[in-house]
Amino acid sequence: xxxxxxxxxxxxxxxxxxxxxxxxxxxVSGGSSQGVVFVDGMGREVTIDSxxxxxxxxxPSSTEILFAIEAGELVVGRDDISxxxxxxxxVTSIGSTYGDLNMEAIxxxxxxxxxxxxxxxxxxxxxxxxxxxxVFVLPNPMTFPDLYDxxxxxxxxxxxxxxxxxxxxxxxxxxxxxxxNLEGVESVSVYYEVDxxxxxxxxxxxxxxxxxxxxxxxxxxxxxxxxxGYVTLSLEELVARDPQVMVFSQGPWVxxxxxxxxxxxxxxxxxxxxxxxxxxxxxxxxxxxxPRLVDALEAMAEILHPERFE
Amino acid sequence: xxxxxxxxxxxxxxxxxxxxxxxxxxMALFCALLFSVAVGPIRIPPLTVVRMLAERLAxxxxxADWPATFATIxxxxxxxxxxxxxxxxxALGGSGAAYQGLFRNPLADPYIIGVASGAGLGAVMAMxxxxxxxxxxxxxxxxxxxxxxxxxxxxxxxxxxxGRTTPITTLILAGVAVSAFASALTSLxxxxxxxxxxxxxxxxxxxxxxxxxxxxxxxxxYFVIGLAMxxxxxxxxxxxxxxxxxxxxxxxxxxxxxxxxxxxxxxxAAAAVSFSGIIGFVGLIVPHMARLMWGPDYRRLIxxxxxxxxxxxxxxxVVARTILAPRELPVGIITAVAGAPFFLYLLRxxxxxxxx
Amino acid sequence: xxxxxxNVSLGYERSVILRDLTLSVHSGEIMGVVGPNGxxxxxxxxxxxxxxxxxxxxxxxxxxxxxxxxxRRRAQIIAVVPQAVQLPEAFLAEDVVxxxxxAHLGWLGQESExxxxxxxxxMEQTETLGFAGRQVGELSGGEQQRVLIARALTQEPxxxxxxxxxxxxxxxxxxxxxxxxxxxxxxxxxxxxxxxxDLNLVARYTDRVALLSDGMIRKIxxxxxxxxxxxxxxxxGITIHVTDHPIHGTPxxxx
Numbered sequence: 001x002x003x004x005x006x007x008x009x010x011x012x013x014x015x016x017x018x019x020x021x022x023x024x025x026x027x028v029s030g031g032s033s034q035g036v037v038f039v040d041g042m043g044r045e046v047t048i049d050s051x052x053x054x055x056x057x058x059x060p061s062s063t064e065i066l067f068a069i070e071a072g073e074l075v076v077g078r079d080d081i082s083x084x085x086x087x088x089x090x091v092t093s094i095g096s097t098y099g100d101l102n103m104e105a106i107x108x109x110x111x112x113x114x115x116x117x118x119x120x121x122x123x124x125x126x127x128x129x130x131x132x133x134x135v136f137v138l139p140n141p142m143t144f145p146d147l148y149d150x151x152x153x154x155x156x157x158x159x160x161x162x163x164x165x166x167x168x169x170x171x172x173x174x175x176x177x178x179x180x181n182l183e184g185v186e187s188v189s190v191y192y193e194v195d196x197x198x199x200x201x202x203x204x205x206x207x208x209x210x211x212x213x214x215x216x217x218x219x220x221x222x223x224x225x226x227x228x229g230y231v232t233l234s235l236e237e238l239v240a241r242d243p244q245v246m247v248f249s250q251g252p253w254v255x256x257x258x259x260x261x262x263x264x265x266x267x268x269x270x271x272x273x274x275x276x277x278x279x280x281x282x283x284x285x286x287x288x289x290x291p292r293l294v295d296a297l298e299a300m301a302e303i304l305h306p307e308r309f310e
Numbered sequence: 311x312x313x314x315x316x317x318x319x320x321x322x323x324x325x326x327x328x329x330x331x332x333x334x335x336x337m338a339l340f341c342a343l344l345f346s347v348a349v350g351p352i353r354i355p356p357l358t359v360v361r362m363l364a365e366r367l368a369x370x371x372x373x374a375d376w377p378a379t380f381a382t383i384x385x386x387x388x389x390x391x392x393x394x395x396x397x398x399x400x401a402l403g404g405s406g407a408a409y410q411g412l413f414r415n416p417l418a419d420p421y422i423i424g425v426a427s428g429a430g431l432g433a434v435m436a437m438x439x440x441x442x443x444x445x446x447x448x449x450x451x452x453x454x455x456x457x458x459x460x461x462x463x464x465x466x467x468x469x470x471x472x473g474r475t476t477p478i479t480t481l482i483l484a485g486v487a488v489s490a491f492a493s494a495l496t497s498l499x500x501x502x503x504x505x506x507x508x509x510x511x512x513x514x515x516x517x518x519x520x521x522x523x524x525x526x527x528x529x530x531x532y533f534v535i536g537l538a539m540x541x542x543x544x545x546x547x548x549x550x551x552x553x554x555x556x557x558x559x560x561x562x563x564x565x566x567x568x569x570x571x572x573x574x575x576x577x578x579a580a581a582a583v584s585f586s587g588i589i590g591f592v593g594l595i596v597p598h599m600a601r602l603m604w605g606p607d608y609r610r611l612i613x614x615x616x617x618x619x620x621x622x623x624x625x626x627x628v629v630a631r632t633i634l635a636p637r638e639l640p641v642g643i644i645t646a647v648a649g650a651p652f653f654l655y656l657l658r659x660x661x662x663x664x665x666x
Numbered sequence: 667x668x669x670x671x672x673n674v675s676l677g678y679e680r681s682v683i684l685r686d687l688t689l690s691v692h693s694g695e696i697m698g699v700v701g702p703n704g705x706x707x708x709x710x711x712x713x714x715x716x717x718x719x720x721x722x723x724x725x726x727x728x729x730x731x732x733x734x735x736x737x738r739r740r741a742q743i744i745a746v747v748p749q750a751v752q753l754p755e756a757f758l759a760e761d762v763v764x765x766x767x768x769a770h771l772g773w774l775g776q777e778s779e780x781x782x783x784x785x786x787x788x789m790e791q792t793e794t795l796g797f798a799g800r801q802v803g804e805l806s807g808g809e810q811q812r813v814l815i816a817r818a819l820t821q822e823p824x825x826x827x828x829x830x831x832x833x834x835x836x837x838x839x840x841x842x843x844x845x846x847x848x849x850x851x852x853x854x855x856x857x858x859x860x861x862x863x864d865l866n867l868v869a870r871y872t873d874r875v876a877l878l879s880d881g882m883i884r885k886i887x888x889x890x891x892x893x894x895x896x897x898x899x900x901x902x903g904i905t906i907h908v909t910d911h912p913i914h915g916t917p918x919x920x921x
Contacts, residue, residue, distance in 0.1 A: 559748075
């Protein structure tokens with residue numbers, strides 16, 4: 001009876017799978033129930049044990065923060081892109097959040113806590129949680145006070161409160177110094193370029209991004225301030241807005257250079273290009289929501305108002 | 311597969327094609343499962359793998375002399391992943407065979423009437439509409455993909471209706487048109503929401519990082535029900551090979567069975583795509599492989615294509631995970647790269663024998 | 667048991683192909699349908715099988731209106747033998763024959779021992795048992811046609827409809843197939859409608875003949891009555907001579 005056999009085969013396969021599934025279920029329970037509850041950047045409530053000894057970092061910004069608050073020796077695993085500080089490179093890589101995260105490697109490292117950032121996908125976060133490992137996603141700062149809070153929060157997570165506080169205070173000091181220096185300055189119109197692969201429609205940032213906040217604090221006025229988030233501007237629009245200074249994010253993967261901008265067809269009309277006011281800022285300073293944002297602020301301020309920083 | 315009293319000469323000849331296919335493919339599937347579970351970035355000795363499995367399934371009392379992380383890796387990471395890959399491969403093989411039978415077209419595959427593009431649209435819509443990243447939010451993407459796939463197939467089927475029938479040709483044409491539309495919409499959404507783009511691309515290339523048993527358990531009922539339905543639909547599929555008119559004259563309610571076959575095959579393919587992304591070639595090639603080995607009779611072809619699909623995808627997945635270690639390639643790339651030359655080889659074999 | 671057309675007209679979309687069709691065929695009787703190409707012989711078969719619904723008039727089988735019967739029930743009474751063209755070539759002959767039981771299968775659609783027995787018997791009758799385990803694509807035209815006849819017979823029908831069963835066959839197989847049909851009609855008491863383009867075959871192998879022309883039945887009756895030079899000239903539009911077959915005595919048509 002061929003049809004009965006067909007049905008039978010399906011039932012057998014289904015049952016086998018059910019057995020396997022049943023066998024594998026309910027193996028690893030969730031995190032511990034004691035410890036402090038924190039709310040992370042994705043709005044999740046995470047319970048953190050007080051003895052965090054082994055950390056895996058899933059984002060370069062998290063790595064930088066952890067090392068900056070002197071918790072670097074607790075970091076046993078990091079994502080592929082984490083390259084700062086140089087000590088971080090020696091830590092075992094567990095794959096890239098853009099490619100494939102090596103779940104098995106993460107498990108094998110037996111971390112007490114995984115520290116992620118908003119750049120990680122919710123799916124990855126959930127997948128790691130499923131394995132019984134707590135994941136905390138550091139939020140993105142929108143202002144410098146946010147940044148100090150995040151650093152102090154990181155300090156609480158790994159019981160490095162005093163180091164975190166010290167760092168926060170130091171950063172605050174530097175930022176205040178710059179702001180004081182810039183008091184009363186006349187703002188300069190700035191065009192910040194994220195990606196110039198297509199010179200007829202380059203990518204820039206509007207409000208709601210930290211880069212925009214940075215520009216304003218550094219005494220600049222973002223020509224794209226009427227737009228939101230990551231947007232493209234047509235070349236015509238850019239020419240119409242005529243920024244006085246152009247700043248682009250610079251990195252090994254970016255092909256834009258000061259000279260290449262000058263060569264772009266039609267860009268000669270823009271004041272910034274005509275006057276050679278084109279500057280690059282290390283992308284890793286400005287794109288990673290970590291302590292080096294202050295370096296970015298310093299660089300931006302010096303670019304826009306060199307006269308205040310003689 | 312034959313009358314019990316056909317003359318011995320005739321039977322001997324047909325027996326050449328019947329070398330216990332169930333045992334063959336069943337064993338192949340089992341071996342592929344074991345193989346897949348034994349391979350991974352963290353090296354676990356194969357013997358340990360076997361012992362761990364035996365202990366877990368409570369067949370024997372074995373001293374657990376392996377580290378706890380091995381158990382987590384095997385049972386929480388590898389095993390659910392392997393089972394999902396096997397189920398996906400089975401779904402693609404079975405539904406591919408069903409579609410080829412329904413359309414009487416050797417180029418048909420599980421995505422021909424919009425399952426893939428619909429699922430892609432559903433998933434990207436869910437991603438770009440900024441669902442909250444709560445646990446429920448996470449499960450929403452496969453669910454949205456699933457609904458997207460089924461809605462798309464329903465739209466295609468409805469569009470293809472001519473009077474009281476649904477001619478096969480209009481079904482294909484409507485499928486092509488709607489798929490193109492859905493893909494365009496998907497691209498637009500991705501462009502408008504660039505932060506989600508890499509997430510969307512990762513999904514489209516081949517599934518989620520959503521590991522664990524949840525997705526497997528969520529998808530299992532659809533796989534089991536759909537594949538069971540297809541197995542039972544193998545007789546109508548046979549009769550349909552003679553064309554709608556002859557099928558009707560033989561007493562088959564052709565319109566009803568077309569609908570049921572589309573429903574069952576789409577259900578299974580939608581589940582596969584929703585949880586594993588869009589994996590190409592398997593649904594196209596595996597039915598041809600099965601046909602070359604075991605003939606065109608759908609009573610055997612559907613189960614064989616199903617099991618073979620599981621084996622093939624498991625093997626492709628192992629290759630995807632190991633060939634550029636420690637990088638893991640999306641399995642869809644392996645099936646495409648290996649699929650094309652293999653298809654050409656199959657074509658050469660096909661010329662030498664009757665198999666359709 | 668009879669199949670009856672009652673003033674039936676048949677067509678597709680907006681065109682009417684055949685009209686005023688009135689004929690009846692009884693159990694054990696073979697009705698041949700002839701006429702120029704394109705006149706609608708296949709259409710008539712479709713109308714008789716119920717696949718094509720009449721635009722007007724009704725088709726009755728065993729005094730039941732064909733339209734009132736379910737597809738399944740219809741297939742249990744009426745079986746159609748199509749031309750042996752474009753058959754899926756890798757299917758085994760015996761599996762093709764077994765598909766004739768489709769209308770009799772249970773809910774889950776499994777074949778029972780009795781289904782197989784019926785198929786076996788039919789294959790003996792049609793002398794197809796010898797190549798039952800071979801692929802359909804390996805068989806000759808005549809063998810394929812016999813397999814299709816066998817398939818139709820496993821439906822256990824009362825009516826058998828054949829659409830140009832000899833169209834692609836050589837002389838030897840034409841004879842074979844038609845002789846088989848004739849003996850089956852008598853043995854199984856089937857009402858048979860058979861469309862043919864070869865007028866001489868019609869003369870020899872049918873009990874009555876219907877001549878179609880211009881969308882209607884021009885003449886229906888005995889072969890001698892229908893296959894006359896006058897009727898044939900009017901229907902086919904060329905001059906035709908009819909004489910007596912030297913051996914069989916049936917009308918022999920020469921153009």
